[in-house]
Structure formats: C-alpha cells, structure tokens
Amino acid sequence: xxxxxxxxxxxxxxxxxxxxxxxxxxxxxxxxxxxxxxxxxxxxxxxxxxxxxxxxxxxxxxxxxxxxxxxxxxxxxxxxxxxxxxxxxxxxxxxxxxxxxxxxxxxxxxxxxxxxxxxxxxxxxxxxxxxxxxxxxxxxxxxxxxxxxxxxxxxxxxxxxxxxxxxxxxxxxxxxxxxxxxxxxxxxxxxxxxxxxxxxxxxxxxxxxxxxxxxxxxxxxxxxxxxxxxxxxxxxxxxxxxxxxxxxxxxxxxxxxxxxxxxxxxxxxxxxxxxxxxxxxxxxxxxxxxxxxxxxxxxxxxxxxxxxxxxxxxxxxxxxxxxxxxxxxxxxxxxxxxxxxxxxxxxxxxxxxxxxxxxxxxxxxxxxxxxxxxxxxxxxxxxxxxxxxxxxxxxxxxxxxxxxxxxx
Numbered sequence: 001x002x003x004x005x006x007x008x009x010x011x012x013x014x015x016x017x018x019x020x021x022x023x024x025x026x027x028x029x030x031x032x033x034x035x036x037x038x039x040x041x042x043x044x045x046x047x048x049x050x051x052x053x054x055x056x057x058x059x060x061x062x063x064x065x066x067x068x069x070x071x072x073x074x075x076x077x078x079x080x081x082x083x084x085x086x087x088x089x090x091x092x093x094x095x096x097x098x099x100x101x102x103x104x105x106x107x108x109x110x111x112x113x114x115x116x117x118x119x120x121x122x123x124x125x126x127x128x129x130x131x132x133x134x135x136x137x138x139x140x141x142x143x144x145x146x147x148x149x150x151x152x153x154x155x156x157x158x159x160x161x162x163x164x165x166x167x168x169x170x171x172x173x174x175x176x177x178x179x180x181x182x183x184x185x186x187x188x189x190x191x192x193x194x195x196x197x198x199x200x201x202x203x204x205x206x207x208x209x210x211x212x213x214x215x216x217x218x219x220x221x222x223x224x225x226x227x228x229x230x231x232x233x234x235x236x237x238x239x240x241x242x243x244x245x246x247x248x249x250x251x252x253x254x255x256x257x258x259x260x261x262x263x264x265x266x267x268x269x270x271x272x273x274x275x276x277x278x279x280x281x282x283x284x285x286x287x288x289x290x291x292x293x294x295x296x297x298x299x300x301x302x303x304x305x306x307x308x309x310x311x312x313x314x315x316x317x318x319x320x321x322x323x324x325x326x327x328x329x330x331x332x333x334x335x336x337x338x339x340x341x342x343x344x345x346x347x348x349x350x351x352x353x354x355x356x357x358x359x360x361x362x363x364x365x366x367x368x369x370x371x372x373x374x375x376x377x378x379x380x381x382x383x384x385x386x387x388x389x390x391x392x393x394x395x396x397x398x399x400x401x402x403x404x405x406x407x408x
Contacts (some may be wrong), residue, residue, distance in 0.1 A: 061103075064401040076340070157205060
C-alpha cells in the first residue's frame, strides 16, 4: 500500500486538475456579489493560463476557433463596437461594453476554451455538473441567510420580490440537477431529491413567472429528449400538494405567491409598459440604433419620457426584453448579430449532443437547456445579461476542440 501511494500521486495530472479547478471556481462564483476580489483573482488565473497555452501551442490552438460559433461571437462583438461608435453618449456605451462585451463575453469565452481545449470531454462534463451543483449549495446558504434577516424585520417567505435576482442562477443550475436523476445508483437519487427540494423552494421564492416559464420549457424539452415522464409528474404532484398544504394552514403566508400563479396580465410590459415604451423609442430610430448599455437606455428613456405621457413608467426600468435591448443598442446590425450568435450557439450545442454519448452528451444537453431557458425564454421577458452566454460558448468550444483539431 505504501508503494502504491507515490505512484498514484505521480499519475495525477496536475495541469489538468488546475485547468478544471479554475474554470470550476469561475462558474461557482460567477453569480455571487460581494466577492469581487476573489472573482478577479480567478479570472486572472484563467487569462494567464489561457495566454500560456496560446504562446506554447500558437500553431495549433487557434484551430479550435475556425468554426461558425466563434465567427458569430466575433461578429456580435464587432456589432457592439458599431453600437459604441454611433452612440448618443459614447462614453456611457464604451464604459459598459469594455466590461460586459470585451471582457466578460469575448475574452472569457476564448480563455475558457483555451484552458479546457485539451481536457477530456468526460472530465469537462463532470466539472460542469459539479460546479453547477456546488453553486446551488452556496446559493442555498446565501438565500437562507437573507430569509432569516427578512424574517427578523417581519417579512415572511414568499412575500418579498427581492429574491428574483437569483433567477439567472437557477436557470443555469436546473439542467445539472436534472442530469443527476439519470445517473444510476441510490446515492445519486438521494442527492437529486435533496437538491431538487431545495431548488423548488428557491424557485417559488423568486415570485417571477418569467423564471418559472424559463424552467418549465427546458424541463419539458428534457423530458421529451430523455423520454422521462415520471419525474415531471412526481415534481408537479409534490409541489402541488406542498402549496395546497401551506395554503390551507396559513393562506396569508402564500397570498403573494398564489397571486403570481393566478395573474393573467403582463405586469406592465406591453402596450405602454416597459416593452411597449422600448419599442416606441426603437421605432424612432430603427435602422441605426442609439448605442450600447443599460445606462444609455435609461438616459434616452428619461429624456424622451415627457414626450410620451401615456407611458406607464415615467422613469426607465429597462426594456425587459433581450431583443429590444440589442435592437435599441445596435439597430438592425445589432439584432442580426444577436440572432446569429444565439442560432450558432444553439446549433453547436444540438450538434454536439447528437454526435456524442455518455457524460459529454449530457454536457451538451445542459448547455442547450441553459441557452433556451435563459436567453430565449427568459430573454422574452427580461433584459438578460448577454455576457452570461460566455460560459456556454467557452465550454462548447472546448467540448468541440478535438473535432476542430482534426478538421483543420
């Protein structure tokens, strides 16, 4: 036994462990605030590692970028540069784009791909599932703390809208939780049920129907792809019985939640609401656009608001729609680039799913469901941060890297 241990240590691929660890840490910390110092350190580790690999393998490594997915990313970045040049307030657009587009979207996508490009796809898949499951554990701790602090001042659960901020995180986590259900063994089923119960509570606590729909659509797609109907029926039964029990015991505690479940209006989105007002502004300048950035949108909206007395919101709260946000920013060039990016990412993930099996296939399915849930479904109701797609693109490029090496 004593002789075996040193051999095992020598057999460990520390470079591979380092590569997967820094990407794992990047994913698990991505959605959390208040830890900027640590997030910057992790990002720096990814950038430096990726740069080292580029220098070492510069004749081969760029072959993983010779594909439609990277082309769509590059075109979208160029479109946002255009949105800066035509901006009515270039300083506002440049400040926003330098962080969200140039670094968090373009650079992060490329560097994640560079760091993981030589990793085994099975290991990448395991890292992705573990990172998203760990994110749920951390999120549970932060949410429980917030619920406790709210309860101390008289705010009971399922009555505060402050928890909707975790919607993007939940949509990213959800497909990984579903994947645990497909792994054989009682241990994984137990882990699944524990995490699923926690997830259901956090999901209901957002009080946001757009988030619920963004989880329902991927769940239905997953059930169809996996031909798995027992789990969705079981989940619906458990959630339904739970809500009914709580409602019978204390109706006031879930009054807000039940109102959101029964609500049929648009919460002020259409006509003269958030999306209607955004469309009014866009139609004033539909071809060219106004420039990139939320701050710029607020600036233009608030300036033009007196000219539209019928608008429901006199001060901007955003367009609440990804398409309208990018159309406002870059006009027809921006919207064409956005759709090309989303379509290329979707095609890449679906193609990868069809060409692989086992854990790698699960990883492609996870990325597909995240894309559909967050950027297509939720993007129709909220201004989703487009830079969030960097994790999807980076891992897709890494999963496809071996094939791109052969093709090029």
